[in-house]
Amino acid sequence: MEKVTAGRKELGDFAPKFAELNDDVLFGEVWSRETELSARDRSIVTVTALMASGILDGSLKFHLENAKKHGVTRTEIGEILTHAAFYAGWPKAWAAFRYAKEIWSE
Structure with a gap:
């Protein structure tokens, strides 16, 4: 996975510690543990967690793009979101x- 610097770009001056934790710990250390769980599987878990939590903004879009980049197919994301809709909520699935x-149209 390429190095993520969004935390520093967006919040580095305002919240430097948060930016550091976002970029170095979450996306650096946690996402790099691919022998424990693949980036593809982490993407699926993250998309599902964001949807279930009602985080239906650019964060979800970023992680859906990441899921596609990590090999989740159009058919699979359709099935993942349909399945999650019954547990997380129908309107969240629509979003x-x-x-x-x-x-997946791109």
Whole structure:
């Protein structure tokens, strides 16, 4: 996975410790543990968690794009979001599908 610097770009001056933890710990250390869980599987878990939590903004879009980049297919994301809809909520799934449709249409 390429080095993530979004934390420093967006919040580095305002919240430097948060930016450091985002870039170095979350995306640096946690996401790099691919022998324990692949980036593809982490992407699926993250998309599902964001949707379930109602985080239906650019964060979800970023992680859907990341899921596609890590090999999640259009058919798989459709199945993942449909399955999660029954546990996380139908309206949340609709919002996630709007992003997914856009991303997998590219």
